[in-house]
Amino acid sequence: MYAFYSLLVYILYTLFKRKGPIEDETGSQLEEGASAQGPGSVSIETMSRRGRDGPHLSVREGVCTGLTDSDSSSSDSEGLCLSEEDDDGDEHLLGDATSPLAEFLSFKQEAVGGRHKEALHGKVQQAMDSPLLSVMSHLLTFLERYSHMQRLQQRAQEYRSQLRVLATQRRKRIKELRAAYRQKLRDKMSVIGNLEGVISEQQSLLEKIQTGGGSLYPLYPVAVLSPLSPHAQGGIHQLVESISSLQRERNTLLDELASLRQEVEQRGSEKQKLASDFQQQIQDLKQSIEEREDELIRLRTETGVTDSEKRILHLTAENESLKQSLSVTQRLLQQLSSIPSQSNTALIKENESLRTRVLQLETSLHLRAEQLSRLERENEQTEWRKREELRRLDDRIQGLQLELEKEKGKEPEIQYISKTVEVESPGTLRSLVKAEERNKQFAEQLSDQSKRCSHLEEQLRGSEEIAAGLRHKIVEYESEIGKLREDLLKEITHLEATKDEAVKEAAECSEQHLDQLREQFTGVQSHLVALQPALRSMKSNYNSLRSQVCNFSQFYEVAVTEAKRQICSVVSEVSEANRDLLEKYRKEVALRRKYHEQLMELKGNIRVLCRVKPVTAEDQQEGSHATVVTTDLDNDSVVTMLHKGRDRTFELDKVFQPQATQEEVFQEIESLVTSCIDGYNVCIFAYGQTGSGKTYTMEGSVENPGINQRALKALFSEIEDRKGIWSYLITVSLVEIYNEVLRDLLSKDPSEKLEIKINPDGSGQLHVPGLRVIEVKSFQHIKKILALGRRNRITHGTKMNQHSSRSHALLTITVTGTDLTSEARTTGKLNLVDLAGSERVWKSGAEGDRLKEAQNINRSLLALGDVIQALRAKQTHVPFRNSRLTYLLQDSLGKGNKTVMVVQISSLESNVGETMCSLKFAQRVCKVELGPASRKIESPSSSDFFS
Numbered sequence: 034m035y036a037f038y039s040l041l042v043y044i045l046y047t048l049f050k051r052k053g054p055i056e057d058e059t060g061s062q063l064e065e066g067a068s069a070q071g072p073g074s075v076s077i078e079t080m081s082r083r084g085r086d087g088p089h090l091s092v093r094e095g096v097c098t099g100l101t102d103s104d105s106s107s108s109d110s111e112g113l114c115l116s117e118e119d120d121d122g123d124e125h126l127l128g129d130a131t132s133p134l135a136e137f138l139s140f141k142q143e144a145v146g147g148r149h150k151e152a153l154h155g156k157v158q159q160a161m162d163s164p165l166l167s168v169m170s171h172l173l174t175f176l177e178r179y180s181h182m183q184r185l186q187q188r189a190q191e192y193r194s195q196l197r198v199l200a201t202q203r204r205k206r207i208k209e210l211r212a213a214y215r216q217k218l219r220d221k222m223s224v225i226g227n228l229e230g231v232i233s234e235q236q237s238l239l240e241k242i243q244t245g246g247g248s249l250y251p252l253y254p255v256a257v258l259s260p261l262s263p264h265a266q267g268g269i270h271q272l273v274e275s276i277s278s279l280q281r282e283r284n285t286l287l288d289e290l291a292s293l294r295q296e297v298e299q300r301g302s303e304k305q306k307l308a309s310d311f312q313q314q315i316q317d318l319k320q321s322i323e324e325r326e327d328e329l330i331r332l333r334t335e336t337g338v339t340d341s342e343k344r345i346l347h348l349t350a351e352n353e354s355l356k357q358s359l360s361v362t363q364r365l366l367q368q369l370s371s372i373p374s375q376s377n378t379a380l381i382k383e384n385e386s387l388r389t390r391v392l393q394l395e396t397s398l399h400l401r402a403e404q405l406s407r408l409e410r411e412n413e414q415t416e417w418r419k420r421e422e423l424r425r426l427d428d429r430i431q432g433l434q435l436e437l438e439k440e441k442g443k444e445p446e447i448q449y450i451s452k453t454v455e456v457e458s459p460g461t462l463r464s465l466v467k468a469e470e471r472n473k474q475f476a477e478q479l480s481d482q483s484k485r486c487s488h489l490e491e492q493l494r495g496s497e498e499i500a501a502g503l504r505h506k507i508v509e510y511e512s513e514i515g516k517l518r519e520d521l522l523k524e525i526t527h528l529e530a531t532k533d534e535a536v537k538e539a540a541e542c543s544e545q546h547l548d549q550l551r552e553q554f555t556g557v558q559s560h561l562v563a564l565q566p567a568l569r570s571m572k573s574n575y576n577s578l579r580s581q582v583c584n585f586s587q588f589y590e591v592a593v594t595e596a597k598r599q600i601c602s603v604v605s606e607v608s609e610a611n612r613d614l615l616e617k618y619r620k621e622v623a624l625r626r627k628y629h630e631q632l633m634e635l636k637g638n639i640r641v642l643c644r645v646k647p648v649t650a651e652d653q654q655e656g657s658h659a660t661v662v663t664t665d666l667d668n669d670s671v672v673t674m675l676h677k678g679r680d681r682t683f684e685l686d687k688v689f690q691p692q693a694t695q696e697e698v699f700q701e702i703e704s705l706v707t708s709c710i711d712g713y714n715v716c717i718f719a720y721g722q723t724g725s726g727k728t729y730t731m732e733g734s735v736e737n738p739g740i741n742q743r744a745l746k747a748l749f750s751e752i753e754d755r756k757g758i759w760s761y762l763i764t765v766s767l768v769e770i771y772n773e774v775l776r777d778l779l780s781k782d783p784s785e786k787l788e789i790k791i792n793p794d795g796s797g798q799l800h801v802p803g804l805r806v807i808e809v810k811s812f813q814h815i816k817k818i819l820a821l822g823r824r825n826r827i828t829h830g831t832k833m834n835q836h837s838s839r840s841h842a843l844l845t846i847t848v849t850g851t852d853l854t855s856e857a858r859t860t861g862k863l864n865l866v867d868l869a870g871s872e873r874v875w876k877s878g879a880e881g882d883r884l885k886e887a888q889n890i891n892r893s894l895l896a897l898g899d900v901i902q903a904l905r906a907k908q909t910h911v912p913f914r915n916s917r918l919t920y921l922l923q924d925s926l927g928k929g930n931k932t933v934m935v936v937q938i939s940s941l942e943s944n945v946g947e948t949m950c951s952l953k954f955a956q957r958v959c960k961v962e963l964g965p966a967s968r969k970i971e972s973p974s975s976s977d978f979f980s
């Protein structure tokens with residue numbers, strides 16, 4: 034823009050200050066350009082060239098397309114080479130540039146319109162016709178269009194931002210609507226929850242009603258209900274239906290109950306009727322008896338009263354009084370039956386139980402009725418018999434009377450008859466008495482039955498009253514349920530109406546919003562259409578840039594892959610070199626170890642292996658799982674432990690990783706088994722604090738056996754391999770040292786104390802008189818022996834180990850071999866020792882016997898330490914006899930033996946002190962020199978051993 038401005042100044046200067054034709058170099062250039070290209074092919078250099086080329090206007094052919102009035106749509110396409118970055122600067126400059134131009138134009142117009150001075154007219158006219166002016170007008174048009182384009186872009190920007198604002202508003206509105214709907218949904222759900230509660234309570238109430246134990250129905254606040262969703266309504270409808278079905282069910286049940294009650298009532302009335310019939314019959318019977326009696330009295334008065342007659346009379350009177358009392362009792366019963374039952378309230382509580390009770394009562398009533406009918410039948414029969422007797426008696430009396438009448442004058446006959454009567458009367462009287470008695474009994478039974486009947490009636494009446502009360506309650510509940518249902522339906526319809534309104538409102542609102550948005554969108558769309566050309570040009574720019582970027586990324590990828598490849602090749606070269614080095618290092622270490630072992634063998638020193646106990650689940654449970662011991666994967670001879678803030682490294686013959694298996698441990702000492710067969714004395718013993726895994730390493734478990742079993746297995750398999758060349762005799766003994774007492778674990782009486790003595794054969798060897806030595810033939814046999822020994826060994830639970838071995842156990846396997854060709858004899862001994870664990874009594878919680886055991890264990894281990902110290906210092910006197918343990922191990926720890934100590938350590942921080950002690954001891958043991966191992970072989974010609 035600076036160029037334009039300069040140009041304009043220059044033009045004005047030319048027009049107003051200079052006279053005559055424009056002879057300027059630039060002007061001539063323009064003239065040339067204008068004549069060559071015409072007005073339609075004029076362009077300007079980009080602003081990027083502004084600084085470099087200085088203020089000049091050039092006409093370029095084929096680089097930029099022209100800006101013409103007719104082709105205004107393409108005015109801002111390729112021909113306009115202004116970059117986006119320069120837009121702001123241009124705008125600013127344009128603002129400066131357009132004002133002088135406008136001045137110039139107004140000046141031009143005034144000149145054309147004749148408003149200017151006459152003196153200037155000719156000059157201006159000249160200038161107007163000049164090609165410079167035409168260029169200027171073109172420039173002006175261009176500038177106008179450019180500013181228009183700027184404005185358009187600005188508006189497009191504004192529209193875009195408006196669009197963004199509208200979109201955010203729309204999103205917000207949608208969010209709000211969603212939240213509102215969710216809230217409504219939640220409300221409805223809570224209403225459904227409330228309704229469900231109400232329904233469940235109604236159901237429970239219904240159940241209570243059916244069982245008769247319900248209390249008054251509580252009224253529910255239906256006002257809490259609020260609009261419901263269609264889904265919720267469906268649920269409610271279902272619930273209402275289920276309630277009505279329940280009610281129907283309940284109604285049918287009530288009907289059944291009523292019919293049952295009717296039946297009960299009917300039966301009761303029948304029973305009452307029956308009872309009244311019976312009573313009527315009894316009354317009739319009584320009446321007939323009375324009549325008969327009257328007649329009898331009359332007869333008696335007529336015939337004269339005898340003794341028997343007097344008795345009959347007396348009995349009859351008694352009978353009469355009894356009957357009276359019976360009737361009195363019956364009356365009383367009737368009166369009592371009219372008194373209302375006091376137990377109604379208790380019966381009301383459980384309708385179900387009442388119903389069963391009623392049924393029970395019905396059945397009992399039925400039974401009673403049957404009994405009653407049976408009794409009545411019997412009574413009838415008795416009555417009938419009585420009547421028969423009476424009738425017979427009457428007949429007789431009548432006959433007698435007739436005879437008496439006929440034979441009035443015949444006194445002797447009368448006397449005779451009267452005598453006969455006298456004789457016969459007692460029998461009849463007796464039968465009468467009996468009948469009376471039975472009658473009395475029946476009457477009593479009858480009264481009992483009637484009592485029961487009346488009791489049942491009372492109960493029946495009570496239950497009827499309860500049933501009536503319940504019926505009343507049911508009616509009340511029904512009306513309440515009806516009311517509730519109506520309320521519910523009202524609420525549902527109200528909710529439906531509210532929901533429809535809300536939905537309609539939301540729909541209208543969203544419609545309006547949508548219309549607005551649509552309008553805005555069409556407006557924006559039209560603006561966008563107008564902006565399309567500008568966008569196209571931008572797009573082309575963007576495409577070119579994109580292609581450049583793509584090319585660059587391709588180039589970049591190629592470069593990166595190449596770099597990676599180079600790095601990989603370098604890394605592989607380095608790692609290859611490293612691997613070689615590592616391999617070399619390992620070989621060196623192995624070689625060094627081998628030479629060291631050979632040297633040690635020559636020196637005859639004790640090999641010390643170290644096994645680190647892994648952190649168990651129990652340790653983790655106890656929370657003490659912080660570890661201080663580390664092993665080196667690349668160097669299996671060192672173990673490092675953190676003690677008092679600094680690392681202490683111990684170098685031993687072999688350090689097993691915590692995860693080392695039983696097999697791996699055994700492989701390390703397997704060769705010693707062969708040595709034993711060859712006639713060497715071998716001793717393997719496990720040393721370490723209590724609970725560090727000594728027994729696990731030596732004995733192992735059933736599924737995962739330790740050194741003992743594996744060594745014996747290997748021994749038998751080796752012997753098997755030598756079969757035919759050598760024959761072997763294997764014997765086994767197993768002892769324990771408990772509280773400084775030697776005990777035979779294979780003995781029938783393991784509590785027997787044994788002593789260690791020097792063998793009287795003069796060999797100087799140790800010997801234990803009374804020790805059971807068992808010859809073993811197979812591995813299976815030895816397994817059994819080991820199991821027996823394990824059973825006999827003393828173990829107790831301590832804080833540190835649940836199955837702590839409280840003794841040192843020594844398994845001795847003696848292998849005597851005979852060379853079948855030369856008859857040479859070898860004798861090798863394999864001592865496998867599981868020492869008791871050292872322990873800190875305050876830690877293991879040892880008290881009483883445990884404390885004594887611990888003290889003895891620690892004392893003997895101390896003696897072992899002294900022996901090791903003496904051996905290390907090559908002292909002339911080694912204090913083997915200071916303890917039973919060292920005394921027994923004298924053979925194994927002495928010169929010419931092959932000895933391996935497996936030191937067991939715990940890696941836990943809580944055991945750091947004990948681990949330190951064990952490792953220090955192990956290192957001391959490492960330095961003990963036993964001298965080269967000696968083989969015990971006896972040639973057939975000599976009875977001596979050669980070593």
Ligand SMILES: Nc1ncnc2c1ncn2[C@@H]1O[C@H](COP(=O)(O)OP(=O)(O)OP(=O)(O)O)[C@@H](O)[C@H]1O
Nearest residue numbers: 646647723724725726727728729834837838869870
């Ligand atoms: N390497 C191991 N892997 C798995 N469990 C082990 C290991 N070492 C020891 N244990 C377990 O730790 C517990 C204690 O081990 P063990 O009885 O062998 O200790 P100890 O040193 O013989 O103790 P003590 O001296 O009191 O008799 C046992 O339950 C045993 O199974």
